[in-house]
Amino acid sequence: xxxxxxxxxxxxxxxxxxxxxxxxxxxxxxxxxxxxxxxxxxxxxxxxxxxxxxxxxxxxxxxxxxxxxxxxxxxxxxxxxxxxxxxxxxxxxxxxxxxxxxxxxxxxxxxxxxxxxxxxxxxxxxxxxxxxxxxxxxxxxxxxxxxxxxxxxxxxxxxxxxxxxxxxxxxxxxxxxxxxxxxxxxxxxxxxxxxxxxxxxxxxxxxxxxxxxxxxxxxxxxxxxxxxxxxxxxxxxxxxxxxxxxxxxxxxxxxxxxxxxxxxxxxxxxxxxxxxxxxxxxxxxxxxxxxxxxxxxxxxxxxxxxxxxxxxxxxxxxxxxxxxxxxxxxxxxxxxxxxxxxxxxxxxxxxxxxxxxxxxxxxxxxxxxxxxxxxxxxxxxxxxxxxxxxxxxxxxxxxxxxxxx
Ligand SMILES: NC(=O)c1ccc[n+]([C@@H]2O[C@H](COP(=O)([O-])OP(=O)(O)OC[C@H]3O[C@@H](n4cnc5c(N)ncnc54)[C@H](O)[C@@H]3O)[C@@H](O)[C@H]2O)c1
Numbered sequence: 001x002x003x004x005x006x007x008x009x010x011x012x013x014x015x016x017x018x019x020x021x022x023x024x025x026x027x028x029x030x031x032x033x034x035x036x037x038x039x040x041x042x043x044x045x046x047x048x049x050x051x052x053x054x055x056x057x058x059x060x061x062x063x064x065x066x067x068x069x070x071x072x073x074x075x076x077x078x079x080x081x082x083x084x085x086x087x088x089x090x091x092x093x094x095x096x097x098x099x100x101x102x103x104x105x106x107x108x109x110x111x112x113x114x115x116x117x118x119x120x121x122x123x124x125x126x127x128x129x130x131x132x133x134x135x136x137x138x139x140x141x142x143x144x145x146x147x148x149x150x151x152x153x154x155x156x157x158x159x160x161x162x163x164x165x166x167x168x169x170x171x172x173x174x175x176x177x178x179x180x181x182x183x184x185x186x187x188x189x190x191x192x193x194x195x196x197x198x199x200x201x202x203x204x205x206x207x208x209x210x211x212x213x214x215x216x217x218x219x220x221x222x223x224x225x226x227x228x229x230x231x232x233x234x235x236x237x238x239x240x241x242x243x244x245x246x247x248x249x250x251x252x253x254x255x256x257x258x259x260x261x262x263x264x265x266x267x268x269x270x271x272x273x274x275x276x277x278x279x280x281x282x283x284x285x286x287x288x289x290x291x292x293x294x295x296x297x298x299x300x301x302x303x304x305x306x307x308x309x310x311x312x313x314x315x316x317x318x319x320x321x322x323x324x325x326x327x328x329x330x331x332x333x334x335x336x337x338x339x340x341x342x343x344x345x346x347x348x349x350x351x352x353x354x355x356x357x358x359x360x361x362x363x364x365x366x367x368x369x370x371x372x373x374x375x376x377x378x379x380x381x382x383x384x385x386x387x388x389x390x391x392x393x394x395x396x397x398x399x400x401x402x403x404x405x
Pocket of ligand 1: 160225243248275277281301
């Protein structure tokens with residue numbers, strides 16, 4: 001049994017949660033028909049035989065079902081997640097039942113997360129799946145990992161933020177990286193419809209508050225922000241959009257939303273959501289303007305969208321009052337409630353994107369990895385879009401699954 005093998009390392013909360021994790025995955029598996037078809041293909045072709053895949057992606061039930069498909073294709077897998085988003089029971093199931101090296105805990109800090117990313121890279125994977133470019137940063141900028149770097153055939157990057165970092169912070173690419181977020185399927189279907197629903201679900205689940213009639217501000221009106229605004233409006237909220245790009249503000253106005261500067265919107269907003277993909281969308285001076293009792297959360301990739309050190313400096317006291325709610329008592333006398341410690345609220349306070357949406361997103365990951373496994377060495381180094389034929393193939397398979405009667 002792998003659990004006793006010396007090189008089978010892992011770090012999770014509690015291995016005894018495995019049965020609970022398997023039950024969670026059962027519910028999900030039955031609702032992921034596109035991945036099911038891909039798993040059958042991979043199991044037949046054994047495309048990943050002899051290959052190691054190192055992954056950074058939220059360790060939750062949908063990811064778990066996807067890993068079954070990769071393992072079916074013969075891959076050896078090591079995975080870590082993101083701070084605050086791991087489902088500990090799924091982590092346990094993946095270790096105990098599938099022999100996957102998991103480094104993830106719901107309680108992990110950002111520093112621990114970086115350490116886990118390093119442990120995944122230390123397994124010297126042939127293929128990388130990244131989520132925010134942390135593994136890329138280690139592989140491409142840290143000389144300790146030069147041996148691991150030389151083994152990598154290719155990689156994928158899931159997110160908007162990771163795509164920015166690959167293009168803006170890394171100069172020397174040595175292997176191809178397919179940026180899943182560059183695809184129309186990810187942006188339009190997942191970011192707009194999936195994130196919209198799941199972010200509002202996360203807010204409602206952990207706060208149990210009414211959305212209808214409430215003043216809400218969405219900071220960042222990209223694909224995710226559009227989806228969140230649409231979901232909030234669907235529930236009857238008054239939605240104000242803040243975006244640094246004038247054309248985007250015009251688009252939001254034309255869609256019927258109020259547009260405003262942060263300074264105008266914050267003093268009257270009951271809910272404030274950041275989703276820009278950039279650090280410091282809400283800085284210390286903005287936080288002081290929030291309405292007394294405002295509920296604050298982040299839907300972007302990193303909690304740095306909100307200046308948390310600044311929020312702590314402005315506060316005389318901060319206490320967790322519910323599992324995903326922290327109360328800050330500010331020196332100006334106001335009280336602010338932060339959801340999910342500013343980690344992506346749909347994952348930290350909910351179950352992440354809807355299952356069907358991730359069926360599509362993870363299908364795109366699967367076919368991109370298959371493409372890299374067979375053609376990676378012939379592709380140019382650096383970030384690139386998902387090949388058109390893969391996007392079309394996933395769209396065809398998904399539409400077929402969603403319209404089947
Ligand atoms: N929670 C999830 O499940 C999930 C899923 C997908 C993407 N994301 C993350 O959500 C974030 C946004 O992704 P997207 O695809 O919508 O990005 P996007 O690039 O389509 O949109 C971002 C928008 O924010 C605006 N913006 C940038 N900086 C700003 C600032 N300081 N103030 C106000 N507006 C600002 C930009 O003009 C743009 O309109 C990223 O971090 C992405 O990784 C989260």
